[in-house]
Amino acid sequence: MNxxxxxxxxxxxxxxxxxxxxxxxxxxxxxxNVRIKEGQRERLQAYEEFV
Known part of the structure; x- marks a missing residue:
């Protein structure tokens, strides 16, 4: 390892x-769940996927 x-x-x-x-x-x-900030608002965007 360097x-x-x-x-x-x-x-x-x-x-x-x-x-x-x-x-x-x-x-x-x-x-x-990803927290997305749009101007003064904040929301959660959920993603569901297979690994």
């Missing part, structure tokens, strides 16, 4: 330490 990959891995680890990512595998259905 120095850039090492620094990147440490940075990603810091960003992800407080977040929980659910386990999923090929064939699962996932639903993702």
């Amino acid at each position: 120095i850039v990959e090492s620094l990147e891995a440490k940075h990603i680890e810091e960003l992800m330490k407080d977040k929980k990512i659910p386990e999923f595998r090929s064939g699962d259905t996932v639903k993702v």
Whole structure:
């Protein structure tokens, strides 16, 4: 692993330490909610797809 990959891995680890990512595998259905800001309004757009 070169120095850039090492620094990147440490940075990603810091960003992800407080977040929980659910386990999923090929064939699962996932639903993702994306927060969209339009001017002063904010809404959630849901997407549901197979992995």
